Amino acid sequence: MEISIIALPLIASIISGFFGKFIGDRNSEIVTSFLVTISAILSAIVLYEVIINQYQDNIVIAKWISSGSLDVNWSMKIDPLSAVMLVVVTSVSSLVHIYSIGYMSHDPHKPRFMAYLSLFTFAMLMLVTSDNFIQLFFGWEGVGLCSYFLIGFWFKKDTANSAAIKAFLVNRVGDFGFALGIFLIFYLFGTVNYTEVFELIPTIVDKNLLFLGININAIDLICLLLFVGAMGKSAQILLHTWLPDAMEGPTPVSALIHAATMVTAGVFLVVRCSPIYEYSELALNVITIVGMSTAFFAATVALVQTDIKKIIAYSTCSQLGYMFFAAGVGAYNVAMFHLFTHAFFKALLFLGSGSVIHAFKDEQNINKMGGVWKKLPYTYTLMIIGTLALTGFPFLSGFYSKDAIIEFAYLRGNTTGYYAAGIGIITAFLTSIYSWRLIFKTFHGDYNNKNIKIEETHESPLVMLIPLIFLSIGAIFAGYTFKELFLGYGGINNFWQESIFFLEPLSTDHPPFWFLVLTPILVILSIPVAYYLFVKNKNLSNQIANVNKPLYQFLINKWYFDELYDVLFVIPSKKIGLFLWKFFDIKIIDGFGPDGISSFIKKCSLKANKFQSGFIYQYAFVMLLGFSALLTFLIVK
Amino acid sequence: MNFPILSSLILLPAVGALFLFFTRSNKENNITVKYVALFTSLVNFFLSVYLWILFDQSTSEFQFVEDRVWIKDLINYKVGIDGISILFIILTTFITPLCIISVNNSIKNRLSEFLIAILIMESFMIGVFCSLDLVVFYLFFEAGLIPMFLIIGIWGGTRRVYSAFKFFLFTLLGSVLMLIAIISIYWISGTTDVVQLYELGIDAKYQNLLWLAFFSSFAVKTPMWPVHTWLPDAHVEAPTAGSVLLAAILLKMAGYGFIRFSLGLFPVASEIFTPLIYTLSVIAIIFTSLIALMQEDMKKLIAYSSVAHMGFVTLGIFTIQQQGLEGSILQMISHGLVAAALFLCVGVVYDRMHSRLINTYGGIVSIIPKYSVLFMLFTLAALGLPGTSGFVGEFLILMGAFKDNFLVAVIASLGVIIGAAYMLWLYKRVVFGKLVNSDLKQMVDLNKSELFILSCLAVPTLFFGFYPEPLINTIEVSISNLIKVYNFNLISN
Secondary structure: OOOHHHHHHHHHHHHHHHHHHHHOOOHHHHHHHHHHHHHHHHHHHHHHHHHHHOOOEEEEEEEEEEEEEEEEEEEEEEEEHHHHHHHHHHHHHHHHHHHHHOOOOOOOOOHHHHHHHHHHHHHHHHOOOOOOHHHHHHHHHHHHHHHHHHHOOOOOOOOHHHHHHHHHHHHHHHHHHHHHHHHHHHHHHOOHHHHHHHHHHHHHOOOOEEOOOEEEEHHHHHHHHHHHHHHHHOOOOOOOOHHHHHHHHOOOHHHHHHHHHHHHHHHHHHHHHHHHHOOOHHHHHHHHHHHHHHHHHHHHHHHHOOOOOHHHHHHHHHHHHHHHHHHHHHHHHHHHHHHHHHHHHHHHHHHHHHHHHHOOOOOEEHOOOOOOOOOOOHHHHHHOOOOOHHOOOOOOOOOEEEEHHHHHHHHHHHHHHHHHHHHHHHHHHHHHHHHHHHHHHOOOOOOOOOOHHHOOOOOOOOHHHHHHHHHHHHHHHHHHHHHHHHHOOHHHHOHHHOOOOOOOOOOOOOHHHHHHHHHHHHHHHHHHHHHHHHHHHHHHHHHHHHHHHHHHHHHOHHHHHHHHHHHHHHHHHHHHHHHHHHHHHHHHHHHHHHHHHHHHHHHHHHHHHHHHHHHHHHHHHHHHHHHHHHHHHHOOO | OOOOOOHHHHHHHHHHHHHOOOOOOOOOOOOHHHHHHOOOOOHHHHHHHHHHHHHOOOOOEEEEEEEEEEEEEEEEEEEEEOOHHHHHHHHHHHHHHHHHHHHHHHOOOOOHHHHHHHHHHHHHHHHHHHHHHHHHHHHHHHHHHHHHHHHHHHHOOOHHHHHHHHHHHHHHHHHHHHHHHHHHHHHHHHOOHHHHHHHHOOOOHHHHHHHHHHHHHHHHHOOOOOOOOHHHHHHHHHHHHHHHHHHHHHHHHHHHHHHHHHHOHHHHHHHHHHHHHHHHHHHHHHHHHHHOOOOEEEEHHHHHHHHHHHHHHHHHHHOOHHHHHHHHHHHHHHHHHHHHHHHHHHHHHHHHHHHOOOHHHHHHHHHHHHHHHHHHHHHHHHHOOEEEHHHHHHHHHHHHHHHHHHHHHHHHHHHHHHHHHHHHHHHHHHHHHOOOOOHHHHOOOOOOOOHHHHHHHHHHHHHHHHOOHHHHHHHHHHHHHHHHHHHHHHHHO
């Protein structure tokens, strides 16, 4: 049964991808959605078993690579951590599959789209259920590939193609670090299986390595290298540039891959490797700092963007930052909790925005929307629920997970902890402002679209709304229902068992009361503020932007990361490539090598040719010269 | 084993070629000629598969050995295989029939001569991979040049003569030194029998020079940086089938030579020159990847990527680690499949549009979808995506290299990023995007034989990506024995 959770999406993908033409569009959609839904139901059963009966298993499917001491299997590890991920991945995936039936109804390539979605689900499941680092890497690159396919799904759009390549390459930069991390693990332990590696970690606590001239603790180095991979996949600052561009893909893709599942793989990796990270203070601090920087950076950029999907993309980036700093302060279970709740409300927001884009016939600019809340009542309500959950409005799911993150950062009790908590609160406020800006600009105010009349905008069909309703249930109740299970308040149960490792038990203190209510108050206050800024007195927000022109430019250009990378990496690579080819290969190697030698020989033989003139007097003259030279030589000698 | 199976493998294609030689070709019997060649190569393929079935994986001894006196007291015709060579033989017999099927679209004149060249080439290549005598090896190794020279020079493109001579000059230069080295070995040890030489060992004081002489030949053939510049020219001018043979098999001779002779005969020198190989490999990986990024000609791009991939191979060989060496062999097999497929992919569009320039194309995915799917698969295999054969080799090589030298592994891993860049960018510019060139609308999708050839290459590419065990099991014992002997010789010297 367990294996079929992974196998069904693969089968779905093969059927739809290779036989889509024969079975038709509608059947492809039904087959893929049906099989992935079954997979979701089975996953729920597995999670139930894990919760109730502490069920754990490690199923070996087949041998993969065995070379010397390296022994890697295709396997399926079931423990609380992977069971949670199974449920997140398959449930969101099945809802997105169903939603896509409506959203892609006008697209000529439906079977291909569904095949990619299912293939992605398969790769993601391989990633989360692996029992070793190499299968994890397989899933890791596999989801990257599907992301590449889906971002570039509309292959005629040049921007989509470039975004797809960018996503793949930036991820490869991350994977470069990740792969080196795996090599290092293999170098130190001679194995890449989780259980064996985790058991051996305490034995090398004091081991130092000389790596590229730097003397560094071995565990620190493993953690940092693996984290580079996590940064790439989870779009953390420095390696985040691909995520906003990835919005070129169809919206269901953004919901599934770039919000709920793939981008959280980095967080999953860190949590999965908690037995390693717990021994590395340095790496945990780095994760905290990167996480909170990303959370803050992305929130500031989201404030000024005008593309509805890019706002949500930056929001995702920012929320991933929260997850990382939760992990960085050692609260892995809280990171997983936020990952879990985030999957629901962020998928809801993305699919909701897809419904809006659908209503406006592919318009994505929020300045060209507005005033349609009565026309799109369901979408409006669902988007409101998503926004409330995202901003952490009391008693919705985001409230429980985000506040827990800020609390644990505070309870960490060191400088980075306090700092992270502070940034966390500010970012929560910013999150709330940009989220409500999106809602108000999209649904309230005046109708601003010149291309289509307001009467033409229409509510989405049921097949799109039903998945949204399911997700909104998750967005409302997931936090309240699962908080005991994930966070284990009061030590009621230990759901995570060995899948998450704490060197020292998490603090069970409570922060002061004023601290607890600070975030919710800010979040609630931000609603009228946003309403005033973006609906009541629109000029004010424009004025603020005009007064702080440089800052505004800085934000709207996303801190100039893309431009910087172009100058630093892209252009030099091309120039060096051209130089090495045109100058080094052609001028130097060939010029002095074969071409040089052959032209040299040719020249010599031309010279020699001239001697063979055929004139007797020339020969006689040369003979005379030679003879006299020989004679002189003999006499002088 | 009484039946001389290896000699049959070597001779069969030559017999087929001889048969073709006596059938005068003309328009009518072109098809007959092709079937004769195809039949011969297929028989050879099945024979080699049978050989693989008979092959005993549990021993590192040479098997199916045939030893006949050729010139008394001087040279023996000695052939035999172990786990390292058998895979290359199967690769050769697998690729050759595919090449023969592929010729219908590209070769218009002198078909029978072309097929003769291919079959003769197959004979020589199999000879290279199973000869156990240095002189016999040298003869096969160098004779392989001649059919390739003719294939480029007669059936090539516009600059075929320049390319053919460049190819010939480069490769010959190295071989002369190797010949001298082989003669010296005979003077030093009194034999050119590889098995005996393994047992006798060669005095450490001679090893450096001998190693360098072999190296000069293998480096050109690999090709390693900076003697790689003949490869892009040769590939660009060669007809598709020629490029396929060149990339899939000819380049593997050198990698095989490094393992069999450089490591096997000169361990002391190999140890000394490992830094040299590392440096050149890493330069090859980074430099040629960057160059590949900027190519405008598809064949040149793939040729440069071949140099980078072979850089990984040489890197892996000289790690002298189980993972590195096994990775190298897997990488060579995988490159044999994938580079062959990529050149065939270029050939497919070239046959239709008569242009290899990337900017001729763009937006052809909806016109020729089957082609696009297969081309995508091989693109992914070339950039080493997990689940394709390209990944297993590359990853094992880097793993082995990391054990030996952090810096080298780190720089080589950077090549993996650039590899993804040039392959995906190539694919994007050729297949995706808007259809600008309206001539492309007339392109027809893969015909049956093209689809068959590419599928034949796609199946093992995927299969060995998910399940490389059959390959690894075949080479495992031989490789671990090689490393054992290598380390033993190193200590005893």
